[in-house]
Amino acid sequence: MDVDTRLLRYFAAIAEEGNLTRAAHRLFVSQPSLTKQLKHLESQLGVRLFTRSSTGMTLTEAGHALAARVPPVLAGWDAAVRETRSTARVLRVGFLASAANDATQGIVTAFGRLRPGWRVDLRQAPWSDPTAGLAAAEVPVALLRLPFPGHESFGVRTLFSEPRCVALPSAHPLAGRPSVDFRELRDDPVIVAPALEGTWREHWLALSERDGHEVRVGAVTEHPDEFLGAIAGGHGIALVPASTPHFHSRPDIVYVPVTGVSPSEVAVAWLPDAGEAVCDFVRCCVDVTRSRRTGCDTRWG
Amino acid sequence: MDVDTRLLRYFAAIAEEGNLTRAAHRLFVSQPSLTKQLKHLESQLGVRLFTRSSTGMTLTEAGHALAARVPPVLAGWDAAVRETRSTARVLRVGFLASAANDATQGIVTAFGRLRPGWRVDLRQAPWSDPTAGLAAAEVPVALLRLPFPGHESFGVRTLFSEPRCVALPSAHPLAGRPSVDFRELRDDPVIVAPALEGTWREHWLALSERDGHEVRVGAVTEHPDEFLGAIAGGHGIALVPASTPHFHSRPDIVYVPVTGVSPSEVAVAWLPDAGEAVCDFVRCCVDVTRSRRTGCDTRWG
DNA sequence: CGTCTCCATAACCTGGCCGCATGGACGTGG
DNA sequence: CCACGTCCATGCGGCCAGGTTATGGAGACG
Known part of the structure; x- marks a missing residue:
């Protein structure tokens, strides 16, 4: 039986929250969408996974069985993705249209010197995503602006401030x-x-x-x-x-x-379980932008 | 990063066949669809998985890395599905609109006696699928007619013939x-x-x-x-x-x-790795239809 | 008994996937 | 050397899945 792994993450989130509305909020989707997706999963399995009530959702016996087995599957898949990418020696970097701008080029070349044979794959994020693909784990590391939604759950290193x-x-x-x-x-x-x-x-x-x-x-x-x-x-x-x-x-x-307004901070942020290439990239970001932090003022007059 | 597990099965098939056209045929999809799906996977990973040539497709280094890790993920998922379903004590049975017909009811009640507490979930297959959901592994067991495409790769037990x-x-x-x-x-x-x-x-x-x-x-x-x-x-x-x-x-x-035409055979067929409930169900099918095989003629005049 | 919370449903819209038909690259045989 | 076959890529149109907003109904609670 085939499912989108996203659906599995939905299921895991619902099981964890015990509450559709809260899970929907956490997953950045609407509650009806979650309802439909969950029904879909249940009908594919031919099994009721939750008992609904006006106080929330609780796992059935079958739901518990699935909830115990889904996380390892997801972890296995995520590991497969990580290792495939690192085998290819490609580092994907998300960035906002106007995050690092002129520093970016320097960072990329510095990274190229540090890890010869690696390629950097820059991916511009749409305006709608201030995390530049980090939240969806589309990229393991991103150049972006602080503060952004969920910045507590990622590694963050401020590079410089800009008025x-x-x-x-x-x-x-x-x-x-x-x-x-x-x-x-x-x-x-x-x-x-x-x-x-x-x-x-x-x-x-x-x-x-x-x-x-x-x-x-x-x-x-x-x-x-x-x-x-x-x-x-x-x-x-x-x-x-x-x-x-x-x-x-x-x-x-x-x-x-x-x-009279706070400056905007440009930062590099990364997934908690990122690999060594990401650490190196972060190091390059810090090195390349060091002059900015000392050299220029971060507030207007 | 999220993918449909179907896409992973596509990838595995292509890697195994080394040939898009053949893989497409085996997966019952068109070749352009596979091309596009594969490109999609590659772009999500940001990695080239195959090197194309006019003689076929060969895995890149990254492709090999993924090919080694995908099968365990799929196996883990399939196991999770199986165990979730068996926990719920629900047996899903695919059937063709006119396969077992009047015998079906008897089979279901016999199964209910053999495994008290279990429920049978009958799923009628669309005309387009002579395997009644078996090929797509939507059901672990199905009542259908012989011959059907791919009948060598499943367990099959003929129940009776019908002119x-x-x-x-x-x-x-x-x-x-x-x-x-x-x-x-x-x-x-x-x-x-x-x-x-x-x-x-x-x-x-x-x-x-x-x-x-x-x-x-x-x-x-x-x-x-x-x-x-x-x-x-x-x-x-x-x-x-x-x-x-x-x-x-x-x-x-x-x-x-x-x-002057061969009779049509009604059979029960099951996935190779099906569980005990399926074996019991097959046994019920055989028992309930025993009288048919001896009692009535299987050819006109 | 009103109100609040939570889940289900309805109606609609969009983007992705699929299939068909076709194009371009490469190897192969006459 | 050319004609052909094989294999993968691309363009186009149709369709379904998934998302969103708005709304309904069922319990819990004060």
């Missing part, structure tokens, strides 16, 4: 200023990405610096082009890392340094 | 006859099911009794209703088991016994 600036339409009243204080911007609508939640949301909307001022959402955008378009069109503003202007400069958008 | 008859539109010239010889029907078009191939096709089209006479296909039907409809509509005829009239009698269709 933030604000992207304004060039017609904005504050567009000509050399710098602005965040309090001046608290009432402007903001442009956001679809999956802005948790600490990630809090950070990029600077919720803690708003003193309770309501956030007005000017637009929700899926891709960088739309994002910049929405700002240029005057639908709102957005906080971005200070390096953004280097990569996304447009005549109709002005980037102004912002004071 | 065949022909389904004719009531307006057919031979419809009034008490019986017909198959040679009289060789030039009539036939109604077939979609996935009629291999020995299964040979049996139900009676290819060996045609002496090279071409088969004309009158219609291809998906469901029993269409099937009977096509015959009633005069689009062709079809060989069916002698018990069919008991379950599908219609005023516009006449069933006439046919001589």
Whole structure:
């Protein structure tokens, strides 16, 4: 009988939580989806795995039998994947569009010197995933920005801090200023990405610096082009890392340094059970970016 | 990283065959599908598993690493499934729409006596699967008809033979006859099911009794209703088991016994590694149908 | 008895998988 | 040397599985 291993992870999570809703939340899927998937698994097995009640889900006898055997299977599969990848001497690295940027190249070449014969496979993550593929274990290591959802459960090493600036339409009243204080911007609508939640949301909307001022959402955008378009069109503003202007400069958008918000930290993060190649990669990240941490200031004036 | 276990079986088959086309045939999928699935697996792993050439596929180093680790994972999963099912004391039994028919009930009750507390979960197979779920390992045991594709690789026990008859539109010239010889029907078009191939096709089209006479296909039907409809509509005829009239009698269709074709055998078949419950079930099948084998004739006149 | 929590269901939408038909690369035999 | 056969890759259209939102029903609890 064939199943997606994802379904097995679902099952394990439900068994562990004893609660569909909580498991759904932990797995970043909706509760009805879990319901359906679980029913599917049960019907394929021809066996009821949980007894449902209004207080939660408890394993049946058959469910216990399965719950005991699924984790070794998953562990075996994960090990097979890890070892296959290390045999190929390929290190997959996830990265956010604007995480390490110019440092990335240096890191990759440094890693190439440290482990000759290895290849680095850079995978850009979609905007919707601040973990850059780490959460889904698509990559064992990633370059990303702190804080991100679930950062407690991974290895994390901060590489450098970068102040933030604000992207304004060039017609904005504050567009000509050399710098602005965040309090001046608290009432402007903001442009956001679809999956802005948790600490990630809090950070990029600077919720803690708003003193309770309501956030007005000017637009929700899926891709960088739309994002910049929405700002240029005057639908709102957005906080971005200070390096953004280097990569996304447009005549109709002005980037102004912002004071009064915490800087954004660029970090390398890795899966808990990562191998030696990952450790080496982390070491390269630290080495290559060392100059940044000492050399430049991490806050605007 | 998550994959469907089916994909792992695909990979194992390709590695074993060293040839996409042959593996595709063995797995009952098209070759392009395998190509795409394999590419998908490779891209998820970020690793090339085979080197392609015009002579076939050979494993890379990484491919070898994976090929060594996949079979234990699959074995572990299959064992988990087996044990979960046996814990629940549920025996799943596949059956063809018209395989054992009236004997089925007796078999199930006999099994219930032999293993109190167990439940039998009867699963009717679609027409397209003459193995009744055995080939896909959806069930560990099935009631079906011989011969079926791949019957060498399963345990098989013939239960009884049943002569065949022909389904004719009531307006057919031979419809009034008490019986017909198959040679009289060789030039009539036939109604077939979609996935009629291999020995299964040979049996139900009676290819060996045609002496090279071409088969004309009158219609291809998906469901029993269409099937009977096509015959009633005069689009062709079809060989069916002698018990069919008991379950599908219609005023516009006449069933006439046919001589000159081999009888159809009803059998119970099981997976090679099935457990004790399956053995008991097989025993019940044999016991319950014993009278048939001695009591009635297995050929018309 | 209202309310809250938790699971099931319905309706809908999208992306992936499958099959068919076809293309391109390579080896092979006349 | 060319024609052909074999084998894998690709493009296209149809379909199903899985996801999401919105809503319903069943218990627990104050």
